[in-house]
Amino acid sequence: MNYNELKTLIQDSRTTRRFKKDAIVNFEDLKEILDLARITSSAKNMQPIKYILVTNKDSVERLTQTAKWAAHLKDWEQKEDEKPSAFILMLNDQMIDGFPMFDAGASFTAISLAAKAKGLATCPMASIDKELCKELFVIPDCYDVMIGIAVGVGAENIKLVDTKKLDTNYYRLEDETHCVPKRTLEQIIVGEY
Numbered sequence: 001m002n003y004n005e006l007k008t009l010i011q012d013s014r015t016t017r018r019f020k021k022d023a024i025v026n027f028e029d030l031k032e033i034l035d036l037a038r039i040t041s042s043a044k045n046m047q048p049i050k051y052i053l054v055t056n057k058d059s060v061e062r063l064t065q066t067a068k069w070a071a072h073l074k075d076w077e078q079k080e081d082e083k084p085s086a087f088i089l090m091l092n093d094q095m096i097d098g099f100p101m102f103d104a105g106a107s108f109t110a111i112s113l114a115a116k117a118k119g120l121a122t123c124p125m126a127s128i129d130k131e132l133c134k135e136l137f138v139i140p141d142c143y144d145v146m147i148g149i150a151v152g153v154g155a156e157n158i159k160l161v162d163t164k165k166l167d168t169n170y171y172r173l174e175d176e177t178h179c180v181p182k183r184t185l186e187q188i189i190v191g192e193y
């Protein structure tokens with residue numbers, strides 16, 4: 001892969017909230033993706049992040065219904081036929097003395113890129129209902145549910161734009177394109193020595 005191909009993959013690997021109805025995402029796909037996530041950098045190489053894979057329709061449905069989608073879009077609700085096909089739950093194994101927040105971020109980046117390369121799309125969800133996760137799945141007390149990642153086949157146009165007046169809220173255009181404002185290089189590089 002050359003630099004431009006990597007650039008395109010990163011640009012195209014966006015949080016997605018509208019998915020193709022009834023697309024199948026199976027354990028094989030999810031395991032291949034996690035096989036890349038598991039080799040990402042980890043503080044002290046302690047690797048405290050563990051995962052639960054969910055493709056069961058009822059569980060996916062309940063996780064989808066109870067999570068909060070797109071807080072910035074006040075007049076949009078995910079429709080019945082826009083739901084994801086699977087979830088990956090990220091857990092912090094508290095028996096391991098690691099640095100889970102950073103490790104989870106590094107892992108998520110690999111997951112979203114690997115998913116994109118497989119023709120899938122993801123939505124990281126801090127709003128996943130953690131109590132529901134404990135109800136639905138066997139999760140020993142030492143595991144803290146950190147985040148859910150919805151996975152499916154994306155069905156929306158998403159465009160990166162530069163922030164205007166430092167406003168980072170995402171928004172939709174009239175044609176339904178989802179716009180994601182990103183701070184410019186000038187705004188984020190605060191020193192060059």
Ligand SMILES: Cc1cc2nc3c(=O)[nH]c(=O)nc-3n(C[C@H](O)[C@H](O)[C@H](O)COP(=O)(O)O)c2cc1C
Nearest residue numbers: 013014015068069070071124125126127128170180
């Ligand atoms: C830690 C984290 C938690 C997030 N939680 C949610 C969530 O609960 N619901 C949601 O719709 N989006 C959630 N998102 C997605 C962000 O809104 C999204 O990353 C942001 O709008 C930028 O879009 P991008 O990922 O395409 O760059 C979360 C993202 C991150 C990194």
